[in-house]
Amino acid sequence: MISHMGRTTRPAAGPRRVRDPTVHQAEILAAARDCFSEFGYARATIREIARRAGVTHGLVIRHFSTKEDLFVASMPGLRDLDDIVIGDPTTLPERVAAAFVERMDAAAAADPIVALIRSAATNEKVAVALYQSMQHRSSVAFRRVVKGRDADNRIDMLNAILIGVTFNRYVVRVGPVASMPPKRLVAQLARELRHILFD
Amino acid sequence: MISHMGRTTRPAAGPRRVRDPTVHQAEILAAARDCFSEFGYARATIREIARRAGVTHGLVIRHFSTKEDLFVASMPGLRDLDDIVIGDPTTLPERVAAAFVERMDAAAAADPIVALIRSAATNEKVAVALYQSMQHRSSVAFRRVVKGRDADNRIDMLNAILIGVTFNRYVVRVGPVASMPPKRLVAQLARELRHILFD
Structure with a gap:
């Protein structure tokens, strides 16, 4: 760092x-x-x-x-995603949840994903292009471990829950998800990611 | 209507x-x-x-x-939530998912939740107050059927996934969740809501 x-x-x-x-x-x-x-x-x-x-x-x-490529490359979560996905598939949900919460809890205010959520409101076209790049990178990474006809749907539902948690905990910052201790959130999120990706 | x-x-x-x-x-x-x-x-x-x-x-x-009370009252999802929650608990996830997708697919551009997501970026204080009212109403409604020590965490994780799906499908409007046929999305969302609330 x-x-x-x-x-x-x-x-x-x-x-x-x-x-x-x-x-x-x-x-x-x-x-x-x-x-x-x-x-x-x-x-x-x-x-x-x-x-x-x-x-x-x-x-x-x-x-x-x-600038778009630079934005996407600067998102810590996406840069690290390939490394996180490699490894034991049975603990993938825990690794994704832990990496996400750790990174965002450390510096959400300086995280481009928060900037992206903010700009979705003010500059929609830009946000769409960036969001698409992000989805694409997420899909490529997770496709290595998530199989089946509905893999893309599952992966995008994972994107959705991460966006929603980001919104609750790091943008609006109110409610149970926002105030949960990191360990607790990692556990709950991992449980949901496992279900979304594999069950 | x-x-x-x-x-x-x-x-x-x-x-x-x-x-x-x-x-x-x-x-x-x-x-x-x-x-x-x-x-x-x-x-x-x-x-x-x-x-x-x-x-x-x-x-x-x-x-x-x-104006705040009026905003919260005008959100169709929240007004109907009490009616949706009442009824057979075993089909609650399907009812919530179906009501959400049906309402948003019909008129997302005119839906206050989309306006709320947009204003979270431009007027944070207002969004926080509104979001809190929304969480509170959601919690009160679901608390009638979701029990246990972690009920509030589960309910707020449901809020998170609905916010994320809204973001993908109705704000940014790209990717698999955005382009899924309504029936398919209802089924996948209901599956996740069931896991989040009850498993």
Whole structure:
């Protein structure tokens, strides 16, 4: 995890270090998450993201083609999803629920999924494109373990319950789901995800 | 169901009819739904709602105290919830799923829940208050049939999945849940609601 303090206090015109592409990518993604949550998707610019990451506009484009691609890539849940899906299928629901709650409880205010939910209201077309990319990545990841004719329906119902929990716990922040201790929520959510995906 | 055509084409200055309070209430609620979905919660005014319902501002207040109360009362799902919950508990999940999909498929664009999701992004404080009222009414209704220590958690997880399905199917409108035939969605949703509430 890149420290926000570290990034923002680094002098803008310090001595040039040679950094490998992975570091660049991580800094760009961290800057993107900051900008999307601070300005929302529509008002965040690649120029500002590049500035905060300490790289050129061109380098951001070289790594992530478009703002949309950058947005989707900057969503922590989606980046980690492939790693989470790999492994023992019998504990998949627990891993997904734990990763989701842990990530969101740590920094929901800075999470692009919250920004996405917010922009669905104010900038529908953009939200639709982003949401579709998100669904697609979720579907590709889960398709490796969820089989059967109705796999896509099950996976999208999983998307729905995660969006709803996000809405209750991290956007509106009221009610039992919002105030449940993390462990309890992970257990209840895992139970529902297991049913949605496999039962 | 009050016809929108009927309401909007009725002459504003026709002969006064004596109408019973139930009729007034129904017309106010229909006008409220129109206004909330057209203007959003924040910009909808009781004055405009009264005008469209053909009643006085004072009568709206007499029936529904505040704009918040009027908003919650105008949500079709919540008004009908008590009726839906009463009845055979074994078919409750199917009744809830069917009522939800039927109502939303018929007129999602004019549904206050969609307006509420939209205003969560633009006017958080208002959305919080409304959302809390909604959760409270949902909890009171379902508490009559869902028992046990974790009843409130289960009921709020039901709220979450309905919010998520609303988001996928009626706000963003992309993906498998959005494009599923109603019957199929009712069946899948009922299955999940049964698990969430009772298993």
